[in-house]
Amino acid sequence: MPLVVQKFGGTSIASAARMREVADHVKHCRSRGDEIVLVISAMGSETDELITLATQISEEPAGREMDMLITAGERKAIALMCMALHDVGVLADSFTGSQAGFVTDTNHRNAKILSVTPKRVTESLEAGRVAVVAGAQGVSTDNNVTFLGRGGSDTTAVALAHGLGADACELYTDVSGVFTTDPRVCPSARKLARLGFDELLEMTAMGCPKPAARSVEVARTYGVPLHVRSAFTWEPGTWVVDTESGMDAREMEKPIVTGIVPDTSQAKVTLVGVRDEPGIAAKVFRTLADAAVNVDMIVQNVGDHDRTDISFTVPAESADEVRAICEGMVDTVGFASANTDAGIARVSLVGAGMASHPGVAATMFETLAAQNINIEMISTSPIRISCVVAEADVDRATVALHTAFGLD
Template sequence: MALVVQKFGGTSVGDGERMRTVADYIARTVRRGNQVVVAVSAMGKETDQLLHLASEVSATRPGREMDMLITAGERKAMALLCMALHDQGIPADSFTGSQAGIVTDTDHTRAKIVAVRPDRIRKALDAGRVPVVGGAQGVSVDRDVTFLGRGGTDTTAVALAKALDADACEIYTDVSGVFNADPRIVPEARRLKRLSFEEMLEMNAAGCPKPAMRSVEFARNHGVRLHVRSAFTWEPGTWITEEDASMEQAIVSAVVSDSSEAKLTVTGVPDTPGIAARLFRALADRSINVDMVEQNVSMAGTTDISFTVPHDDLSTAHAVVDGLRVELGAVGVTADPDIATVSIIGAGMKTQPGVTAAMFETLAAEGINIEMISTSAIRLTCVIRSDVAERAVVALHKAFELEAG
């Protein structure tokens, strides 16, 4: 008998018909002799609708009340899924994050899990029942309801899998696994049968949205095997596990693009110690996440510093940097919203020479200019113009022969 945690996202349970289909699948898994724990997201676009309602009634939107509001969507979904399971002849019990023993810090709207005490979940399993847990929620050490943030149901599922010592954590979504490029851009993109945690995290960092990065980090840190699958076709998907040193690693596993960032450049900055520290501390104090940073070679005692931030933070970041311009002694600040990144990722890049040259040659052959470069042991990322990002992905996918089986 295997113990499996199954996570179902909002599109998987988007309406009554989908809810019944998911319940039927869970029932089949149980009838094959498995124990199942379910983590479920709010239905469809319900979280967005709740956020819209909040904006209509409040300008302040206190964090404690926002968490109470947003997590109502998951509570609704878990109760409905339990009802559908009972109709399948499967005894099931719904649990809020608090009832499931998920304890978090006190950071409302983006809480982090500090402990999982799944006593009631184990008791339900021992009684032959299916626990259905509302995702992305918990209870703080101050005993308030908390929300884990977007993608938090993935993290809920992984945390439960770790606490229960589950055999696997299955992440069901609207795609059939993790692909080596976006199939909407590259029709020849292939579903990957297996990825290491490190490769998946680099793909997340490069713009791949599923599964949520926090859940992959949690899984890596605690050794939880992930299986990303489709809740529409039920076919085998992509396994994300520890790196297997005995297997030959692909040089490049995937090509990922991301158009969610913008670039800021601070020009004519004095090339003296402490300038960059003051600049990025001011941004950090406004909770602005900086991704890539590039500083030009000093010319006549001054330099330019370029960095990328999320599009949503561009106006705030621009205001922060512009406010520091005189203090920093900078000449000016320019914002560029029309950029994208394109990345290649692969565990085999660590030992294979020539990958960087091949990427640059491919982009040059397409007439695509590289504006910034960032590297890690298994990822190479270039900032390019947003209007050529799709062409870059197609060219790199072909250059590294990722369409081959």
């Protein structure tokens, strides 16, 4: 019997009616011979509501207690899901993250999985039951409840699929798969039938919201086939597979560009008048790293009179914090000022075919120039080119590039 791990996000189980629909789907899957393990997120926007409640009670709630609070949403959801399954004649057992064998590090609010030993989940399957596991949680090495952070249920599902030796991991969400770009920005966007782990990793790193980047990384590391699909239409979605395994052998030639990814979640920080000497950049970025700031694109201009400018992008919500940190380094590191610009966005081309096709960058820059869109920063990888542009221009850039590379 095929063993499939199915993950359902908050919108997929936001109401009692939605839970009953999921239960009916699980019953159908079992009737065709599949063994099913469910990974469940908190219902709807419950996680956000719990966080808001906590901040109303405490300005700086302790990480340990926040994890205890946030993970309550998933515990509630798994119990209700088991009730829905029982009502359609499917026997099921609910498990918290710790009961399912997830051991994490001791970081609260964003714990990392250290190991998965799903003994109780296996026993439930052997008894002919459906195991329903709470997503995004585990128990730390010092025996505290931990939360895996945003998108943690995706990571839970993939890690559990690997631990169980599952045939596939299905990530059910409110979209029908991975698209060539954001359909809300570009109506001519197309759903991709399949793509490789490396491509999806680049897309999620550059701003594609689903699935969570951490889950794709785990899937790629352990070779877990992913199926991203809709919990509302139940139609086939996008398969994400190891492109070196031969699973995509039907594609004799990869398309040059797989997708266009717009991202408005970034801000630009510029350090003006930095001393142009060895070790200065190291001091700046070590200080930011020690403050857990996630720096993305970095550009250093050519030095002039022993001074240079360094620009880099950070998550927009961190911009004020980063500027304060940088201003605190003005005297010790030696630069004139730190400026921030929240009115920027990033647009990225992603595609495995780019590695063997010259002229992709030229076409991208020509397309943006034809739209009179100025490029502020550029970064590349073997299968990605990203440009920082004005936020007001990013939607127009996305549509134009989507057409220019034949993705409409």
